[in-house]
Amino acid sequence: MDYRDRYRLWMESPVIDKATKEELAAIAHDEKELEDRFYKDLEFGTGGLRGIIGAGSNRMNKYTVGRATQGLANYIKKQGPQAMNRGVVIAYDSRRMSKEFALEAALVLNANGIKTYLYDELQPTPVLSFSVRELGAMAGIVITASHNPPAYNGYKVYWEDGGQVPPSRSEEIIKEVYAVNRFEDIRIITREEAEARGLFHLIGEDVLSRYIERVKQLCINKELVKEVGKDLKVVYTPLHGAGNKPVRRVLGELGFKNVMVVPEQELPDPEFRTVKYPNPEEPEAFALAIQLAKKHDADIIIGTDPDSDRLGVVVKDGNGEYVVLTGNQLGALLVNYVLGSLQRAGRLPHNGAIIKTIVTSEMGREIARSYGMETVDTYTGFKFIAERIKEFEDTGDKVFLFGYEESYGYLAGDFVRDKDGVIASMLACEMAAYYKSRGMTLYDGLVELWEKFGYYHEAQKSVYLEGKEGMERIKAIMEDFRTNPPVDVGGVGVTVVKDYKELKAYYVHEGKVSPIPMSQASNVLRYTLADGSWFALRPSGTEPKIKFYFSTVGKSLEDAREKMNRLVDGVMARVR
Numbered sequence: 001m002d003y004r005d006r007y008r009l010w011m012e013s014p015v016i017d018k019a020t021k022e023e024l025a026a027i028a029h030d031e032k033e034l035e036d037r038f039y040k041d042l043e044f045g046t047g048g049l050r051g052i053i054g055a056g057s058n059r060m061n062k063y064t065v066g067r068a069t070q071g072l073a074n075y076i077k078k079q080g081p082q083a084m085n086r087g088v089v090i091a092y093d094s095r096r097m098s099k100e101f102a103l104e105a106a107l108v109l110n111a112n113g114i115k116t117y118l119y120d121e122l123q124p125t126p127v128l129s130f131s132v133r134e135l136g137a138m139a140g141i142v143i144t145a146s147h148n149p150p151a152y153n154g155y156k157v158y159w160e161d162g163g164q165v166p167p168s169r170s171e172e173i174i175k176e177v178y179a180v181n182r183f184e185d186i187r188i189i190t191r192e193e194a195e196a197r198g199l200f201h202l203i204g205e206d207v208l209s210r211y212i213e214r215v216k217q218l219c220i221n222k223e224l225v226k227e228v229g230k231d232l233k234v235v236y237t238p239l240h241g242a243g244n245k246p247v248r249r250v251l252g253e254l255g256f257k258n259v260m261v262v263p264e265q266e267l268p269d270p271e272f273r274t275v276k277y278p279n280p281e282e283p284e285a286f287a288l289a290i291q292l293a294k295k296h297d298a299d300i301i302i303g304t305d306p307d308s309d310r311l312g313v314v315v316k317d318g319n320g321e322y323v324v325l326t327g328n329q330l331g332a333l334l335v336n337y338v339l340g341s342l343q344r345a346g347r348l349p350h351n352g353a354i355i356k357t358i359v360t361s362e363m364g365r366e367i368a369r370s371y372g373m374e375t376v377d378t379y380t381g382f383k384f385i386a387e388r389i390k391e392f393e394d395t396g397d398k399v400f401l402f403g404y405e406e407s408y409g410y411l412a413g414d415f416v417r418d419k420d421g422v423i424a425s426m427l428a429c430e431m432a433a434y435y436k437s438r439g440m441t442l443y444d445g446l447v448e449l450w451e452k453f454g455y456y457h458e459a460q461k462s463v464y465l466e467g468k469e470g471m472e473r474i475k476a477i478m479e480d481f482r483t484n485p486p487v488d489v490g491g492v493g494v495t496v497v498k499d500y501k502e503l504k505a506y507y508v509h510e511g512k513v514s515p516i517p518m519s520q521a522s523n524v525l526r527y528t529l530a531d532g533s534w535f536a537l538r539p540s541g542t543e544p545k546i547k548f549y550f551s552t553v554g555k556s557l558e559d560a561r562e563k564m565n566r567l568v569d570g571v572m573a574r575v576r
Contacts, residue, residue: 003037004038006038007037007038007056010055015183015184015186016063020055020063024037024055024056036058038056039058041064041178042059042064044068044173044177044178045170045541046541047154048068048155048156049064049065049068049154050145050152051152051153051154052152053096053097053152060153062101062104063183065101065104065155067177067180067186068177069104069108069109070177070185070187071176071180072139072177073108073109073112074112076109076138076139077112077114079138084115084138085115086115086137086138087114087117087138088109088115088116088141089119089131089132089135089139089203090118090128090143091122091123091128091140091142092123092142092144093144094240094242095144095150095306096150098144098153099122101155102118102141104188105155107188107190108186108187109199110189110197110200111189111194112187113199116199116200117135117137117201117202119131119204120202122241122242123208124304124307124308124309124421124422125242125309125418126308126418126420126421127211129417130207130214131203131207131211132158132161132162134207134210134211135203137160139159139165140157140162142156144306144307145306146306146310147279147305147306150270150272158418161386161390162415163390163418164382164383164386165383166387208246212246212249212250212253214413214415215246215413215422215423216253217413218423218427219426220341220342220345221341221345221430221434224430224434224437225254225255225256225430226255228434229255229256229429229430230255231436232256233296233297233298233299234251234260234298234299234301234429235259235261235262235292236248236259236260236301236303237261237285237301237302237303238266238304238308239265239272239279239285239304239305239306240265240269240270240278241278241304241306241307242307242308243305243308244267247308247421247422247425248261250425251425251429260292262288262292272306280303280310280312281408285312286303293322294322299316299432299436300314300428300429301314302428304422305421309382310407311410311421312324312325312408313330315442316443318444318447325446326406327360328456330408330428331361331364331404331410332361332367333449334410334427335402336367336445336449337431338401339354339373341434342401348373351397352398352399352400353373353374353375353398353399353400354373354403354404355400355402355404356378356385356405357377357378357381358377358378358380359405359526359536359549360404360405360406361456361551362534362551362553363449363454363456364404367449367453370452374398379500379522380407382403382418385403386417386418400414406458410427428442454553455553455556455559455560456553457554457561458549458551459549461548461572462540462545462546462548463575470544474539477546481525481537482499485497486571486574489566492530492531493530495528496508496527496528498525500516500518500523500525501521501524502521503515503518503521523538531553531563533550533563533567534550534551535549535551536549548571550567550568552564
């Protein structure tokens with residue numbers, strides 16, 4: 001079926017509503033737009049759905065949401081009546097159509113006899129993760145496109161442990177989704193009927209308060225916060241998202257009394273008018289926050305993305321200028337603070353572990369080692385960190401202390417199974433209070449770590465390659481690096497090659513090959529150099545690009561940056 005056939009199917013279907021048909025009729029003669037909207041079905045991948053909002057099979061709309069939900073419903077029904085009765089928790093962020101898509105998902109599930117618990121207002125993704133566990137639900141759905149541009153929305157599925165659906169289970173759900181071929185196969189009832197059948201429930205303050213209390217319990221130095229917190233000047237931007245109320249509530253109830261919210265970015269705005277991208281990874285997102293911080297001489301700036309699962313932090317450097325910390329830098333600071341505070345409190349377990357992704361800086365590992373703690377590696381994506389937490393829980397071999405990834409995702413505690421911007425905000429402010437009590441800034445704390453463990457420096461490059469030719473080029477790049485691994489880069493020899501597709505580590509000088517202890521393969525290559533530098537490459541799972549990750553360690557920041565320039569130039573010269 002080509003895009004014109006799909007278009008006609010939508011226009012002729014009695015199921016498609018009048019407003020949708022009018023939107024499609026307006027583009028009837030725009031062949032390019034028609035092709036883009038209908039050349040394929042919006043893909044339901046391992047993370048769910050994500051796409052541009054609008055009418056069409058390749059867009060986010062109530063019909064593509066309905067199809068995904070019907071597939072999920074069919075999968076849950078196969079788990080039996082108990083699973084249906086345990087139900088599904090649903091949350092949503094501030095994006096356009098988020099509330100409508102959330103209600104649509106609930107009513108499709110209800111039509112299939114599955115109980116739902118829908119939040120009565122926007123909530124962060126980590127609150128959804130907590131609620132699935134707290135309510136004993138079978139699954140969870142959150143409607144969000146995270147930090148994507150305003151035109152996008154998304155649909156993520158969680159399972160009973162509160163983590164995103166793992167690959168093995170998501171493959172089965174995907175099969176059910178793609179088996180829903182007709183609009184008529186999507187069942188739906190009215191809210192009134194769902195309520196009458198005892199299937200539709202609104203949730204709000206009660207469950208949220210339980211989450212807030214659990215977050216507050218993660219505060220390690222409550223007395224310090226009471227003493228210093230009132231004097232710590234915090235600027236916070238929720239970037240028009242779901243973090244506004246819970247972040248401020250946690251900080252306020254713990255004793256951070258001087259929290260200033262960026263007024264232009266406080267309230268929900270689906271258009272995110274004050275930023276180009278609502279993403280704390282982008283320094284430009286903090287422009288208004290930095291203006292406010294300068295006005296009040298703030299100690300720390302914190303910012304969460306629209307669904308409040310990511311946290312960005314801005315601090316004053318040695319020259320008094322506000323600088324955005326990288327995800328790796330903040331992660332290293334938090335690892336050191338959490339482990340150090342637990343040790344000082346006599347609460348550091350002998351079998352504690354941190355979890356990080358394979359493309360995250362090794363600085364965290366060195367810090368953890370200095371406390372006698374283990375570091376466990378996972379693939380990119382917090383669902384893999386959640387899997388390891390569950391593994392620790394099931395076996396009792398290790399105690400989870402902290403998990404993070406370079407893309408601004410952090411987690412402490414085990415009651416949430418996804419990255420949590422609310423928890424991270426609280427810990428970042430607590431950490432800032434700790435350093436303030438020592439007469440130091442967070443940047444001073446980072447320099448202290450650099451001086452002890454080496455000056456780590458990280459960078460990323462993405463090469464976008466669109467279309468079929470682009471995909472073939474990405475495959476060719478991966479194959480070239482895999483079959484002809486570099487012997488040296490910038491004059492520095494390669495010592496270890498890790499091929500996560502083959503799950504083998506090749507030790508160049510020893511001539512040794514060892515298995516990589518991962519439960520599944522992934523198309524990632526990682527090369528370690530003789531001076532401790534490394535780089536990795538992997539195709540993106542969601543975009544037409546290949547990502548390169550780089551890390552160096554030097555005797556000074558200048559030394560690390562010089563090494564970085566040579567490393568990046570050496571690797572990327574091979575790609576051009």
